[in-house]
Amino acid sequence: MAKTITQAQEKLVALQNEGFSxxxxxxxxxxxxxxxxxxxxxxxxxxxxxxxxPPSPPLFSSETN
Incomplete structure (x- = not known):
């Protein structure tokens, strides 16, 4: 059974994937x-x-469309 991360950790990972320091x-x-x-x-x-x-970071930002 795979371990999961907490919702708080998911939010941190998402922010990191968006490029935030x-x-x-x-x-x-x-x-x-x-x-x-x-x-x-x-x-x-x-x-x-x-x-x-972890989820793959998006290849393209929605802002580039």
């Missing part, structure tokens, strides 16, 4: 930079262990 994600999420980094590291560990497959 860790600092911007922290500010937008009302978290510390250290907390954002820790959560993203937890997600990374699950990816590396094969327990979670």
């Amino acid at each position: 860790v600092e911007e994600i922290a500010n937008a999420s009302n978290l510390t930079v250290a907390s954002v980094k820790a959560q993203l590291r937890r997600v990374e560990k699950k990816v590396l262990a094969g327990d979670y497959t």
